[in-house]
Amino acid sequence: MAGGGSCGVETACHLGMQQKNVTVAEMLDICESDEDSRVREQDYKLMDELGVARMVSTRVVEITETGVILECAGEQFYKPADNIVAAFGYVADNEAYEEFSKVCQDVTVIGDAKEARRLVNAIREGYLIGGNI
Numbered sequence: 724m725a726g727g728g729s730c731g732v733e734t735a736c737h738l739g740m741q742q743k744n745v746t747v748a749e750m751l752d753i754c755e756s757d758e759d760s761r762v763r764e765q766d767y768k769l770m771d772e773l774g775v776a777r778m779v780s781t782r783v784v785e786i787t788e789t790g791v792i793l794e795c796a797g798e799q800f801y802k803p804a805d806n807i808v809a810a811f812g813y814v815a816d817n818e819a820y821e822e823f824s825k826v827c828q829d830v831t832v833i834g835d836a837k838e839a840r841r842l843v844n845a846i847r848e849g850y851l852i853g854g855n856i
């Protein structure tokens with residue numbers, strides 16, 4: 724699993740439940756850095772129970788035909804893998820904003836189109852803009 728954010732960890736656990744041999748490579752020193760610590764603790768426990776390995780402070784630098792090149796503490800090394808799941812994260816897609824702005828003066832971007840975050844942010848921004856229409 725290339726990336727140990729929420730998507731990477733959840734997918735790794737899903738694969739671990741199918742008795743697959745999974746390793747999560749995460750460049751930060753913890754997985755699920757944006758998660759609540761209680762959620763992270765539970766997910767770490769689940770990964771341990773399922774035998775999902777964690778490699779933190781480990782950056783994926785290259786994906787090859789047969790595995791990945793990883794870098795940890797300045798050292799690069801190769802790890803073979805049958806499959807690699809890219810879970811490097813997500814970014815805002817506000818392409819539509821550019822298009823709409825050409826035909827409408829008052830366009831407001833909310834939710835993940837503004838910045839990829841959590842449900843609560845999208846709901847709050849929807850509530851606020853809805854109240855102003």
Ligand SMILES: Cc1cc2nc3c(=O)[nH]c(=O)nc-3n(C[C@H](O)[C@H](O)[C@H](O)COP(=O)(O)OP(=O)(O)OC[C@H]3O[C@@H](n4cnc5c(N)ncnc54)[C@H](O)[C@@H]3O)c2cc1C
Binds near residue numbers: 841
């Ligand atoms: C795998 C995953 C797990 C997540 N888990 C959580 C979680 O547990 N808790 C949490 O708080 N957040 C979670 N999030 C984040 C959360 O899903 C988002 O923050 C939230 O959905 C943002 O809402 P939104 O309405 O801005 O965007 P979205 O929910 O992405 O909705 C945008 C919609 O617009 C549609 N669309 C795009 N372009 C067009 C177009 N041109 N015309 C018509 N429709 C279009 C899309 O198909 C989509 O249905 C998760 C995200 C992912 C990817």
